[in-house]
Amino acid sequence: MRKRYVLSLLFLSFIGLAVHFYAYFFVSTFTNGLLFFNVILFLTFSLVLFFSSKSESTINPTESEAIFKNLFENGKILKVVLSRDLRIVFFNKAFSDTVKKELDLDVKVGDFYANKMLIDDYDLFKSRTNEAFEGKTVSFNRQVKNPIRGNEIWVEIEYTPLLVQKNKDINNIAINILNITQIKKNEKLVIEKNTFIEKINDVTPFIIHIYDLRLQKYVYVNRGIDDIVKFSKQEILASSQDMFNGIVPDEDAKNFFYLPEKLALLNEKNILEFEFRLQNNGKTTWLSSREIPFLKDENGNIIQILGLTRDVNSKKEKEKKLHNAFDELKKVNEELDSFVYKASHDLRSPLGAILALITLVKDLGLEEASKPYIELMEQSVHKVIKVTDDLIDHTRVTKAELRIEKINIKNLIQGTINELRFLKNGDMIKFKVECIGEEYIATDLVRINMIVNNLIGNAIKYHRIKDNIPFIKVDIENTKQDLKLSFEDNGSGIEEIHQPKLFDMFFRATKESSGTGLGLYIVKSAVEKLSGKIELNSKLGVGTEFVVTLPHHSN
Numbered sequence: 001m002r003k004r005y006v007l008s009l010l011f012l013s014f015i016g017l018a019v020h021f022y023a024y025f026f027v028s029t030f031t032n033g034l035l036f037f038n039v040i041l042f043l044t045f046s047l048v049l050f051f052s053s054k055s056e057s058t059i060n061p062t063e064s065e066a067i068f069k070n071l072f073e074n075g076k077i078l079k080v081v082l083s084r085d086l087r088i089v090f091f092n093k094a095f096s097d098t099v100k101k102e103l104d105l106d107v108k109v110g111d112f113y114a115n116k117m118l119i120d121d122y123d124l125f126k127s128r129t130n131e132a133f134e135g136k137t138v139s140f141n142r143q144v145k146n147p148i149r150g151n152e153i154w155v156e157i158e159y160t161p162l163l164v165q166k167n168k169d170i171n172n173i174a175i176n177i178l179n180i181t182q183i184k185k186n187e188k189l190v191i192e193k194n195t196f197i198e199k200i201n202d203v204t205p206f207i208i209h210i211y212d213l214r215l216q217k218y219v220y221v222n223r224g225i226d227d228i229v230k231f232s233k234q235e236i237l238a239s240s241q242d243m244f245n246g247i248v249p250d251e252d253a254k255n256f257f258y259l260p261e262k263l264a265l266l267n268e269k270n271i272l273e274f275e276f277r278l279q280n281n282g283k284t285t286w287l288s289s290r291e292i293p294f295l296k297d298e299n300g301n302i303i304q305i306l307g308l309t310r311d312v313n314s315k316k317e318k319e320k321k322l323h324n325a326f327d328e329l330k331k332v333n334e335e336l337d338s339f340v341y342k343a344s345h346d347l348r349s350p351l352g353a354i355l356a357l358i359t360l361v362k363d364l365g366l367e368e369a370s371k372p373y374i375e376l377m378e379q380s381v382h383k384v385i386k387v388t389d390d391l392i393d394h395t396r397v398t399k400a401e402l403r404i405e406k407i408n409i410k411n412l413i414q415g416t417i418n419e420l421r422f423l424k425n426g427d428m429i430k431f432k433v434e435c436i437g438e439e440y441i442a443t444d445l446v447r448i449n450m451i452v453n454n455l456i457g458n459a460i461k462y463h464r465i466k467d468n469i470p471f472i473k474v475d476i477e478n479t480k481q482d483l484k485l486s487f488e489d490n491g492s493g494i495e496e497i498h499q500p501k502l503f504d505m506f507f508r509a510t511k512e513s514s515g516t517g518l519g520l521y522i523v524k525s526a527v528e529k530l531s532g533k534i535e536l537n538s539k540l541g542v543g544t545e546f547v548v549t550l551p552h553h554s555n
Contacts, residue, residue, distance in 0.1 A: 078177035081162065086113050086129060089172060113175075132159035132173040141180065154184040207287075207309040210294055213258065214303060216240050228287070228311050230280050244278075252276035255289075263302065266291060275312065288312045351388065355381045383516075390518040393450055397526045402444045404553045409448070409483070410439045413474050416452050426460050430471040437478035442553050447526040452485075454519045455546050459489040462544075482532075483550045490543040499536055 078098055081090035088111045096107045105116055119125045128138045138159040145152045155177055162172040207228055210220040217240045221233050229236075231243070241257055248256045255262065255274040266272045271292050278285045287309050294306035358378045362371075410433060417431050456472065463470045468490055475486040494502065501507045503524040506517035527534045532550035 076178075078175075080113065080175045080177075081172050082113050082129070082175065083172055084133065086126075087111065088113055088116070095177070128159055129173060132161050133170050135161050135170060137161070153179060153181040156180045205310065207307075209307045209309070211241075211258065211305045211307065212303065213263075213305070219304070228285065228309075229278055247278050247280055249277055249279060258305070266293060266302065266305070286312045286316045288315075351381055351385050355385070387516045387518075390516050390522065394518060394522050394525065397447055397450060397522055397529060400446065402529070402553070403446070404442050405445055406440055406442055407445055407448065408439050409441050409476055409478070409485075410435045412449065413452055413456075413476070413485075416449070416456055417472075417474075420453070420457055420460055423457070423460050425463060425465045425470075428465055428470060429460060429463060430469065432471065432473045433476070434474070435476040435478070437476075439476075439478070441478060441483050441550075443483075443550060444530060444553075447530055448550075450526050451523050451548060454523045455487045455548075458519060459487060459491060459544070463489065463491040480552075482552065485548040485550075486545060487548075488543065488545040493540040493542050493544055494536075494538040495540050499538060502536060503534075 076094055078095040079092040080088055080095050083089050088107065088109055090109070091107055099105050099107050099116060103116075103118065107116055113119075114122055114125060128140075131138050139157070141154060141156050143152055143154050158176045160174045160176070161170045162174055204222065207225045208220075208222045209218050209225070211217070212219045218236050221236050223233055225236060226232055236243070244256065252275075253259075256276045262272070271290060273288070273290050275286060275288045278287060289307055289309040291305050291307040293302045293304075295302075295304035297303050355378065358374060358381065362374060413433055417433070420426060421429075421431075456474070459472045463472075471490055473486075473488045475484075475488070477484040477486075498507075503520050505521045507521075508517045524534055527548055527550070530550050530553070532548060534549075535547045536544070537547070538544040
């Protein structure tokens with residue numbers, strides 16, 4: 001404020017001088033007394049301005065010291081000022097508290113710094129302080145051992161020269177000390193983790209790679225790539241994917257190279273799995289890869305892709321051997337089926353002839369002693385015929401191609417009941433057929449007929465005629481999704497222990513069974529051939545229910 005006032009007066013006096021000089025030179029009028037007054041006024045206020053500005057530019061020493069001390073005292077950094085004889089002339093609270101806590105020493109002005117801080121290499125300390133007194137700022141990290149606790153800590157130390165403005169001599173240096181032990185521990189931990197990850201990457205049998213779509217090259221590969229693709233890590237990082245041209249077969253290129261269609265799949269699924277081949281020096285190597293988006297930009301576009309690739313040559317060799325073994329087994333199985341079908345078919349005629357001869361012998365008249373033997377022969381022939389018929393049916397079910405046609409399922413079931421009604425005790429059973437939905441379905445006639453024939457035949461064969469009023473109920477439920485057939489009876493039922501094996505080949509649940517053990521096996525084969533399923537619900541002495549579910553087929 002005072003400075004502004006003085007400047008105003010000085011400006012007015014300057015204007016007065018200017019007016020008088022103008023009058024003297026241009027108007028030839030001059031007043032000596034007024035000129036003298038203005039000159040004196042100008043010089044007086046110039047002096048006042050000089051001493052006033054000088055006074056205002058000087059900071060109050062007490063205020064300066066308070067500001068400096070406040071800045072010095074606050075914070076966790078240890079601060080200390082040394083004189084040229086390396087004695088302490090100033091220190092902050094953090095410094096004194098730390099020295100007290102860590103070294104159990106009290107600090108005061110005038111102490112020799114090297115003694116208080118237990119400097120173990122005095123020559124190095126002296127060299128660095130000399131550099132600071134020469135005007136250099138010296139900064140370094142150091143690991144020191146706590147003599148009390150025995151643990152080691154890291155500190156960051158900075159020696160800073162303090163310039164004296166008067167003669168520009170450096171009489172003091174400031175030392176800042178920061179405990180960076182935790183930072184070093186974190187750095188060590190990061191290095192150890194990175195080293196651990198790198199070691200895992202290098203010893204893993206997989207290829208780990210990161211491909212950058214912007215640079216159109218691999219930006220990371222582990223050492224495992226050398227043994228698998230026969231290119232070094234350095235070669236791959238220095239080249240683009242073009243180095244694999246001619247090595248990856250054309251039919252595998254769409255999987256291996258980062259083409260637009262491959263990237264579109266990667267976006268959709270997030271994880272992309274595929275196999276490809278490398279053909280190098282006349283050798284083919286099969287590889288399997290899994291890739292995921294690794295890095296995306298702010299718009300969600302993939303920038304980098306992370307991939308994990310492994311050698312699957314041994315797996316492919318096993319698959320090839322297994323495939324060959326399967327083909328061989330399939331061939332043997334087909335030959336066996338063909339033999340069974342042909343043998344069964346060829347046996348059917350002579351067995352029929354034997355049965356006819358037995359009937360003829362019985363008609364000619366036999367002695368009473370011979371009749372039991374002839375009947376046993378007739379039963380045995382019937383059993384063999386049944387076995388051959390079942391074997392022929394099985395071959396037809398498993399080997400014949402599907403022939404889909406439109407069938408009235410209700411009429412087919414009713415027709416089967418009418419044919420089997422003449423079996424033993426069949427005329428004593430009450431049959432009921434109910435249909436929900438459309439009666440017509442599209443399916444294979446041979447197989448659906450075998451399913452219905454066997455399930456209704458078994459229900460008749462294993463009924464309890466004397467214990468209750470026997471019934472067999474067939475429910476047909478035809479929906480848009482599938483066809484469901486339920487065959488329910490109140491026959492003898494099946495023991496729970498036998499139910500898991502009921503559909504096995506040649507399995508018979510009771511010793512009293514006169515069947516071949518192929519009936520339900522044929523039923524299950526036919527159901528599976530029609531892509532359906534069969535379920536069993538049975539309780540001994542109560543009854544049995546078979547539920548067959550079949551999908552609709554195109555006609």
